[in-house]
Amino acid sequence: EVQLMESGGGSVQTGGSLRLSCAASGYTYGSFSMGWFRQAPGKEREGVAGINSNNFAAYADSVKGRFAISYDNAKNTLYLQMNNLKPEDTAMYYCAKQPSLMASWLLLPSKYDYWGRGIQVTVSS
Numbered sequence: 001e002v003q004l005m006e007s008g009g010g011s012v013q014t015g016g017s018l019r020l021s022c023a024a025s026g027y028t029y030g031s032f033s034m035g036w037f038r039q040a041p042g043k044e045r046e047g048v049a050g051i052n053s054n055n056f057a058a059y060a061d062s063v064k065g066r067f068a069i070s071y072d073n074a075k076n077t078l079y080l081q082m083n084n085l086k087p088e089d090t091a092m093y094y095c096a097k098q099p100s101l102m103a104s105w106l107l108l109p110s111k112y113d114y115w116g117r118g119i120q121v122t123v124s125s
Helices: none
Strands: 002-007 010-013 018-026 033-039 046-052 057-059 067-072 077-082 091-098 119-124
Touching: 002 091, 018 033, 018 091, 018 119, 033 067, 033 077, 046 067, 046 077, 057 067
Parallel strands: 010 119
Antiparallel strands: 002 018, 018 077, 033 046, 033 091, 046 057, 067 077, 091 119
16 A cells, blocks of 8 residues: 655745645556645646656646656655746646556556645735
């Protein structure tokens, strides 16, 4: 069993930065992919960024050049550095984990088995 706990959300103004963290516990060995997803009210959950244990990363077009995903193996922690935030980035952000290394699956919510509870990010204009 895997447990995921997000932290680092909050409220910022347009152009500001936040860093989200996701601490993984439980079974943290072997190959895996982890991702960040977000869901705004009335919208479907969408993939923001994903990374696998081969250190291959993928990003949604809407965040390329602004967000950076990384994973610290020693701390079993996933990060999402978010810069130049925009009001349209406002959403609940979730981290998730799956045992696959498939790069094409990194941004697909349906491929992930374990999810955190989510954390709110609000960007005001």
